[in-house]
Amino acid sequence: xxxxxxxxxxxxxxxxxxxxxxxxxxxxxxxxxxxxxxxxxxxxxxxxxxxxxxxxxxxxxxxxxxxxxxxxxxxxxxxxxxxxxxxxxxxxxxxxxxxxxxxxxxxxxxxxxxxxxxxxxxxxxxxxxxxxxxxxxxxxxxxxxxxxxxxxxxxxxxxxxxxxxxxxxxxxxxxxxxxxxxxxxxxxxxxxxxxxxxxxxxxxxxxxxxxxxxxxxxxxxxxxxxxxxxxxxxxxxxxxxxxxxxxxxxxxxxxxxxxxxxxxxxxxxxxxxxxxxxxxxxxxxxxxxxxxxxxxxxxxxxxxxxxxxxxxxxxxxxxxxxxxxxxxxxxxxxxxxxx
Amino acid sequence: xxxxxxxxxxxxxxxxxxxxxxxxxxxxxxxxxxxxxxxxxxxxxxxxxxxxxxxxxxxxxxxxxxxxxxxxxxxxxxxxxxxxxxxxxxxxxxxxxxxxxxxxxxxxxxxxxxxxxxxxxxxxxxxxxxxxxxxxxxxxxxxxxxxxxxxxxxxxxxxxxxxxxxxxxxxxxxxxxxxxxxxxxxxxxxxxxxxxxxxxxxxxxxxxxxxxxxxxxxxxxxxxxxxxxxxxxxxxxxxxxxxxxxxxxxxxxxxxxxxxxxxxxxxxxxxxxxxxx
Amino acid sequence: xxxxxxxxxxxxxxxxxxxxxxxxxxxxxxxxxxxxxxxxxxxxxxxxxxxxxxxxxxxxxxxxxxxxxxxxxxxxxxxxxxxxxxxxxxxxxxxxxxxxxxxxxxxxxxxxxxxxxxxxxxxxxxxxxxxxxxxxxxxxxxxxxxxxxxxxxxxxxxxxxxxxxxxxxxxxxxxxxxxxxxxxxxxxxxxxxxxxxxxxxxxxxxxxxxxxxxxxxxxxxxxxxxxxxxxxxxxxxxxxxxxxxxxxxxxxxxxxxxxxxxxxxxxxxxxxxxxxxxxxxxxxxxxxxxxxxxxxxxxxxxxxxxxxxxxxxxxxx
Numbered sequence: 001x002x003x004x005x006x007x008x009x010x011x012x013x014x015x016x017x018x019x020x021x022x023x024x025x026x027x028x029x030x031x032x033x034x035x036x037x038x039x040x041x042x043x044x045x046x047x048x049x050x051x052x053x054x055x056x057x058x059x060x061x062x063x064x065x066x067x068x069x070x071x072x073x074x075x076x077x078x079x080x081x082x083x084x085x086x087x088x089x090x091x092x093x094x095x096x097x098x099x100x101x102x103x104x105x106x107x108x109x110x111x112x113x114x115x116x117x118x119x120x121x122x123x124x125x126x127x128x129x130x131x132x133x134x135x136x137x138x139x140x141x142x143x144x145x146x147x148x149x150x151x152x153x154x155x156x157x158x159x160x161x162x163x164x165x166x167x168x169x170x171x172x173x174x175x176x177x178x179x180x181x182x183x184x185x186x187x188x189x190x191x192x193x194x195x196x197x198x199x200x201x202x203x204x205x206x207x208x209x210x211x212x213x214x215x216x217x218x219x220x221x222x223x224x225x226x227x228x229x230x231x232x233x234x235x236x237x238x239x240x241x242x243x244x245x246x247x248x249x250x251x252x253x254x255x256x257x258x259x260x261x262x263x264x265x266x267x268x269x270x271x272x273x274x275x276x277x278x279x280x281x282x283x284x285x286x287x288x289x290x291x292x293x294x295x296x297x298x299x300x301x302x303x304x305x306x307x308x309x310x311x312x313x314x315x316x317x318x319x320x321x322x323x324x325x326x327x328x329x330x331x332x333x334x335x336x337x338x339x
Numbered sequence: 340x341x342x343x344x345x346x347x348x349x350x351x352x353x354x355x356x357x358x359x360x361x362x363x364x365x366x367x368x369x370x371x372x373x374x375x376x377x378x379x380x381x382x383x384x385x386x387x388x389x390x391x392x393x394x395x396x397x398x399x400x401x402x403x404x405x406x407x408x409x410x411x412x413x414x415x416x417x418x419x420x421x422x423x424x425x426x427x428x429x430x431x432x433x434x435x436x437x438x439x440x441x442x443x444x445x446x447x448x449x450x451x452x453x454x455x456x457x458x459x460x461x462x463x464x465x466x467x468x469x470x471x472x473x474x475x476x477x478x479x480x481x482x483x484x485x486x487x488x489x490x491x492x493x494x495x496x497x498x499x500x501x502x503x504x505x506x507x508x509x510x511x512x513x514x515x516x517x518x519x520x521x522x523x524x525x526x527x528x529x530x531x532x533x534x535x536x537x538x539x540x541x542x543x544x545x546x547x548x549x550x551x552x553x554x555x556x557x558x559x560x561x562x563x564x565x566x567x568x569x570x571x572x573x574x575x576x577x578x579x580x581x582x583x584x585x586x587x588x589x590x591x592x593x594x595x596x597x598x599x600x601x602x603x604x605x606x607x608x609x610x611x612x613x614x615x616x
Numbered sequence: 617x618x619x620x621x622x623x624x625x626x627x628x629x630x631x632x633x634x635x636x637x638x639x640x641x642x643x644x645x646x647x648x649x650x651x652x653x654x655x656x657x658x659x660x661x662x663x664x665x666x667x668x669x670x671x672x673x674x675x676x677x678x679x680x681x682x683x684x685x686x687x688x689x690x691x692x693x694x695x696x697x698x699x700x701x702x703x704x705x706x707x708x709x710x711x712x713x714x715x716x717x718x719x720x721x722x723x724x725x726x727x728x729x730x731x732x733x734x735x736x737x738x739x740x741x742x743x744x745x746x747x748x749x750x751x752x753x754x755x756x757x758x759x760x761x762x763x764x765x766x767x768x769x770x771x772x773x774x775x776x777x778x779x780x781x782x783x784x785x786x787x788x789x790x791x792x793x794x795x796x797x798x799x800x801x802x803x804x805x806x807x808x809x810x811x812x813x814x815x816x817x818x819x820x821x822x823x824x825x826x827x828x829x830x831x832x833x834x835x836x837x838x839x840x841x842x843x844x845x846x847x848x849x850x851x852x853x854x855x856x857x858x859x860x861x862x863x864x865x866x867x868x869x870x871x872x873x874x875x876x877x878x879x880x881x882x883x884x885x886x887x888x889x890x891x892x893x894x895x896x897x898x899x900x901x902x903x904x905x906x907x908x909x910x911x912x913x914x915x916x917x918x919x920x921x922x923x924x925x926x927x928x929x930x931x932x933x
Contacts, residue, residue, distance in 0.1 A: 451634055451635065451638060452638060454635055455635050455638040455639050455642060456642065457868075458635065458639060458868070458910050458913045458914050458917065459639070459642070459906065459909070459910050459913070460868050460869070460871040460872030460909050460910075460913060461868075461869070461872045462872040462873065462875045462876065463871070463872050463875055463886075463887075463890060463905070463906055463909050464872075464906060466875060466890050466891060466894050466902075467646050467890065467894065467902045467903075467905075467906045468646065469894060470890075470893065470894030470895070470897065470899070470902050471646050471647060471899070471902070474894070474895065543760075543761060547761075547763055550763050550765075550766075551763070551765060551875075551876045554765050554876060554879070555875070555876060555879055555891050556891075556895060557891070557894060557895065567763075570763075570765070570766060570769065573769075574769050574880065577769065577772070577773055577777065578777060581773050581777070584766070584769050584770070584773065587766075588763065588766035588769070588770070591763045591766065592758075592761055592762055592763065592766070595760075595761035595762075595763070596757065596758070596761040598761075599757060599760060599761055600757070
């Protein structure tokens with residue numbers, strides 16, 4: 001046993017050296033490269049990046065939900081001293097939903113259309129606890145109430161298509177949190193919803209996570225959500241973590257040009273003369289990764305050093321994958337929004 | 340040409356079935372030249388002979404050479420399949436396109452008719468229509484074509500509906516293009532791919548329908564050879580010469596398999612979303 | 617809730633009426649596809665002018681088509697499907713005599729198709745891309761391309777003539793001699809079910825694959841449900857609707873396919889009836905058989921529709 005674990009400093013989840021390959025043999029491409037981070041109890045971590053950066057793949061890898069025969073996952077995902085990657089299918093099944101839960105982007109497609117909302121919560125409870133139907137039902141109604149669904153006892157016997165988008169996502173959250181997991185992975189939970197509903201769902205997630213001390217892993221491309229909801233920011237680019245920092249520090253003074261670029265492309269409420277800056281180009285596909293720094297082809301600050309691979313450099317209070325991090329002063333948001 | 344070659348290299352099943360069908364067509368054309376005997380020459384001395392050097396597949400109950408009849412029957416089978424599908428396409432596709440494009444009550448009415456026709460068990464309707472038109476291969480296949488037509492109409496209609504709502508059709512209408520021009524230039528090329536696949540699959544159904552009708556005596560009339568009719572004769576003498584039923588049956592099976600395999604290959608080749616699988 | 621479902625069922629039933637009327641129109645017009653004067657065709661060769669005129673009048677061919685149709689429809693509604701031109705027997709009586717044999721082998725073939733097709737379809741879909749899947753789908757391709765009457769002949773050759781296990785031809789009434797009836801029905805049903813199994817496997821497999829790759833199945837895994845529960849509870853329930861639709865298509869197809877298979881086994885069913893009538897140009901019988909068959913199909917589809925609306929909560933009530 002590691003000494004850290006005994007004195008209670010060991011985080012809830014410690015991911016290290018996580019690699020995900022798609023495809024088999026010579027045709028395999030590495031979609032996730034050497035990803036490592038920790039999540040502490042009750043912590044709220046945001047993973048940001050454009051689509052195709054590997055955020056969702058990371059989330060699915062944590063859940064063990066990547067298709068077994070077409071993907072190859074290596075590395076370590078430590079929880080309670082166990083490497084989740086070494087667990088057998090049955091043991092991992094007991095972790096999913098019970099220890100780590102996940103909610104998805106599209107609440108309509110994420111719920112089984114031919115079973116009632118209530119049944120979909122009860123069956124989860126019954127899969128993880130030795131309880132009878134009646135108790136499962138009571139706890140499911142309670143779960144619906146906890147996520148702010150009005151008339152929970154009635155909603156229990158309704159079908160997903162009878163609920164609005166926001167209500168469906170609340171039901172989805174109720175399913176995910178029914179078994180009181182210690183980590184909730186939320187993959188773009190609000191993208192498919194109306195703007196007004198988005199804020200409600202974020203607030204709900206924050207409230208529930210602080211009440212139950214559930215750690216949150218927010219996967220999003222919306223830095224605004226991260227700014228308002230998270231305590232730590234992980235920026236991913238092309239399958240790698242490029243920056244890992246406290247949200248406040250990262251927003252004011254990002255140390256990686258990609259984080260800075262994402263922050264600057266955020267719309268602000270105060271009127272500006274200049275057009276919204278954006279990052280030119282697009283994320284390279286795993287099959288055609290640049291040799292050196294993966295962001296270099298799109299980076300305004302690239303120099304000769306950037307032709308070599310860059311490690312994730314530990315600066316004590318943050319980590320950053322940029323060869324020029326010491327020389328650059330990068331713009332972030334002027335002030336922490338919504339703080 | 341190079342595209343064709345690369346397709347053949349990628350898709351062995353498609354290449355084999357296409358090769359088989361090409362060879363079959365060639366055999367049908369060359370049948371009078373390569374068949375060892377006349378398909379109708381009877382020989383009382385050699386009734387129901389077992390396979391031998393002189394008659395590779397033996398002879399039938401009238402002493403006719405089975406191999407020669409088998410070769411001469413290819414033409415009728417291919418003709419029948421193509422005719423049935425052509426009739427089905429000629430009736431079904433225009434109706435489906437127009438119905439889907441015009442919409443409204445017209446479409447509603449056509450759809451009801453299509454639904455109704457699809458409720459008829461295929462061969463039953465084909466037998467009924469053949470009876471009405473008069474027994475014979477061509478009439479039988481026209482009947483089968485009529486039976487095929489609602490399937491094709493429904494498919495064509497569905498394709499038209501999908502593409503009708505695509506943006507560029509609206510754009511073309513804004514420019515004042517006539518409906519016919521929209522159908523010809525925009526709807527046809529895009530909607531046609533699933534229809535081509537369906538036509539190929541129907542060729543197999545047409546072949547099986549021809550064999551069935553000829554077996555029942557409603558298709559090809561004696562003494563003209565046909566695989567289905569050969570099976571009917573073989574069946575009558577099954578206790579004496581059971582091996583007679585294998586060759587025509589296998590001929591039908593392999594040809595139908597080839598049409599189906601070709602259809603599946605076309606489906607994959609024509610559908611960009613299928614390529615990843 | 618139940619009241620709404622009943623009302624939905626009634627509305628479905630009402631929607632069937634236009635289809636039914638159209639079907640009668642199609643059946644009626646079948647006879648008028650005949651090129652030339654139907655009376656001349658009916659009278660046969662060497663008929664005298666008076667005889668033709670008599671037939672024309674007897675069948676009402678001298679009246680407008682619409683009147684003829686309404687007349688036929690009114691009779692059909694009362695169960696009168698006219699008389700055979702050959703035996704002058706009532707068409708309804710013939711149909712009632714011949715339908716049971718057909719329904720027996722079609723019913724048996726349906727059971728076989730489901731009993732074999734459903735497990736195979738599940739097996740293929742859950743082993744997608746593997747050798748089991750390849751074997752099952754190849755078998756299904758074979759089943760689609762196999763001429764059922766040829767399979768019937770082979771079955772007769774092997775199991776009836778060589779091994780002497782089952783009767784080669786004929787049928788027996790289920791009500792009089794159930795064992796004999798079933799023994800006679802086994803080979804025809806097996807011959808019919810080859811295509812049926814293939815149909816069930818193909819449709820079920822693709823429906824299962826679609827459901828298995830859907831997002832809600834990923835949620836079910838994310839909840840930590842055991843894979844077996846996911847397959848048997850959620851996936852199959854979602855596929856159940858498709859399966860019902862497949863059963864409708866299957867019934868229609870088997871009812872058609874039975875025509876040829878009945879000929880092989882010399883079964884006195886609807887297939888034999890219509891084939892003999894078609895060859896003899898006995899049009900009232902042809903019309904009657906086609907009408908009876910389409911009626912059964914339409915009613916079966918109605919039943920399936922109603923079941924469907926009860927199974928799928930998304931069907932708007």
